[in-house]
Amino acid sequence: MFVLHIALQGCLRGDDVVYGLTADTGGHIRYLLDLVAASAQDRDVTRIVVATRRFTGPLGAAYAVPEERLSDKATLVRLASASPGYRVKEEMHAEVACFADNLVAWIAAQDCAPDLIHAHYADAATVAALVEDRLGIPFVFTAHSLGQVKAMMLGASPVRPDLARRIATEEDALARAHLVIASSRDEAEVQYAGYDTYDPGRVRVLPPGSDLARFAAARPHPRVDAAIDRFLHDPAKPTILALARPVARKNLAALVRAYGESAALRARANLVIVAGTREDIDALDGDMAETMRDLLVLIDRYDLYGRVAYPKTHRPEDVPAIYAYARDRGGVFVNPALNEPFGLTLLEASAAGLPLVATDSGGPNDIVETCGNGLLVDPRAPGAIAAACLRILGDPALYARCVAGGARAAATYDWDRHAARYHGLLRDLLAPRPVAPPTRQLLVCDIDNTLIGCEAALGIFRRWRSRQAGLAFGVATGRSFHSAMAVLEQQESPRPQVMITSVGSEIYHLDGNGVTYTVDLAWRQTISAGWDRAGVHDALCGLDGLVPQGPLEQRALKLSYFGDAAVARRVRDLLDEAGLPARVIHSHGRYLDVLPAAASKGTAVDHVRALYALPEHAVFVAGDSGNDIEMLRVRTQAIIVANYSDDLASNAALQHSYVARRTHARGIIEGVSHFRRMLAHVG
Ligand code: GLC
Ligand code: MG
Helix, strand or coil, X not given: CEEEEEECCCCCCCCCCCCCCCCCCCHHHHHHHHHHHHHCCCCCCCEEEXXXXXXXXXXXXXXXXXXXXXXCCEEEEEECCCCCCCCCHHHHHHHHHHHHHHHHHHHHCCCCCCCEEEEECHHHHHHHHHHHHHHCCCEXXXXXXXXXXXHHHHCCCCCCHHHHHHHHHHHHHHHHCCEEEECCHHHHXXXXXXXXXXXXXXXXXCCCCCCCHHHHCCCCCHHHHHHHHCCCCCCCCCEEEEECCCCHHHCHHHHHHHHHHCHHHHXXXXXXXXXXXXXXXXXXXXXXXXXXXXXXHHHHHCCCCCCEECCCCCCHHHHHHHHHHXXXXXXXXXXXXXXXXXXXXXXXHHHCCCCEEEECCECHHHHHHHHCCEEEECCCCHHHHHHHHHHHHCXXXXXXXXXXXXXXXXXXXXXXXXXXXXXXXXXXXXXXXXXXXXXXXXXXXXXXXXXXXXXXXXXXXXXXXXXXCCEXXXXXXXXXXXXXXXXXXXXXXXXXXXXXXXXXXXXXXXXXXXXXXXXXXXXXXXXXXXXXXXXXXXHHCCCCCCEECCHHHCECCEEEEECCHHHHHHHHHHHHHCCCCCEEEEECCCEEEEECCCCCXXXXXXXXXXXXXXXXXXXXXXXXXXXXXXXXXCCCCEEECCCCCCCHHHCHHHCCCEECCCCHHHHHHHHHHHHHHHHHHHC
């Protein structure tokens, strides 16, 4: 496989990249070079070329060199475009057409054309689309950061003209790319979702790698210890640590409030806020001066002297020692940002051995879910931040579990792992698809605690599944599409032909390329009728004992909360009284989903069965918990795996089900075999 990357922005070179040399010489270059290095390790990858702009001028002679070797297989190729000098990203659009011409000519001069192009940033995607039009080479796209998100943060309306242009270019990139690679669920489900051409089934979340070795080996340093200790009466107490630039988005004030308002937390721990370095607060840039002043006012208001440290300066190489300081005092790392796109500091702190309390908005969701290394909180609720810190500090078993999760972080956010999944997707995308045998039967499984939960069982299932010609395989889950996809890929589950997600409120069908998915718009339309999301939301707002789940779990057609069975009954009554049609689904004694009345895993399976034109007896379903009841109830061939919860086996509506003797995916196979034997008897 020959992969051609296109990256036009910034001052790109193979080594000694000067990050920050220009505003566009940023993280995406690091990402790209790390990706290329990992990608080159794969035997299937024969050649990698990174194509960038050639320019001359005061930034350095290196950027005018036509070719630079990156490694045995990888080369950086600099091609000319319309203007000879450096171009900032706001002007890059003027270079695109000419660069594309030169790239097409370059490709024509090679012995062998690239199999696939990977565009970084939307201007590169415009180039890739032009190349595809001429040469038919498909392209994948990574946005790295999005104009809409930036426009939202700037808050100005109308949107600045350069941003409006960028957003339009991103729309085209999303419309054209064969596959879009995102770093987090937040990016895949929230940030991209604002675009008209957003097509969730073509977006895949592949977390980037990170270099955590430095943090895993973090040791304390006397200089760092002294810089913190001088603030504190009792420096031996556990440390609540935050490390972030003092900008409003990082929301450090909420942490000071959490600490200032919780006597229990004040008694238990010190607060250490490492908020950049400063000579003079008044000389800080942007909103940093104001943010620092706010922090100082709060520290004074709550009279936190002797309990809060906010060192004035630190060196970049001190960061591991800062984590070590908190770790050696049995502390906790807190990231209270209003939104955190990815959350690299969380990975670093976790690798250094600290439990996390992290914002539930953005990338931290994925990190905490995958690694089990902390707790998520609503960053706007100081009380929740304090409670989470106290919970971790007060529960040694939980503390130990979070620390152990740190090792998982290093293993998960690893470039080799990223490259392996990335190549898998590219290979499948390029591979010719064999003609699938006609579908004669359909098996739909819940994911958590049914299909997955036991690795050995899933391995057996994988082999079993590969022998089932004619059996279409689908999943039905409470998770969102990207959350489900991420866990299925992590566990190397077979790729489902159909994905029923968000408790049946969304359906996705595998495309002919065997990689991407298409949203079932007919289903969306069917269930949307009569759904008053805002009405339901308002009616349930503030109900005692009903706690909203994180922002990523709230979907257009699904509102999700935590609450017990009694609360679930009250929710049903309230919605009835308000005349708001909805379906309320309670599972695991604590999850509470509110969906359009016509939506459930059960009705969704019916929709799929009709699409596949299968008779009732050709469909098997398998599940383990309350959110599977609707699906198990209406199917004659329903399987309950042995590790069920929510009293499924004694549920009166499920007496027709087969309760497997085996757990997880073994139970699924056992159930299918059982029903096939029965069918053979009848037949
Ligand atoms: C998954 C979803 C959650 C839902 C639960 C039960 O965990 O992420 O939102 O409440 O399933 O359906
Ligand atoms: Mg389940």
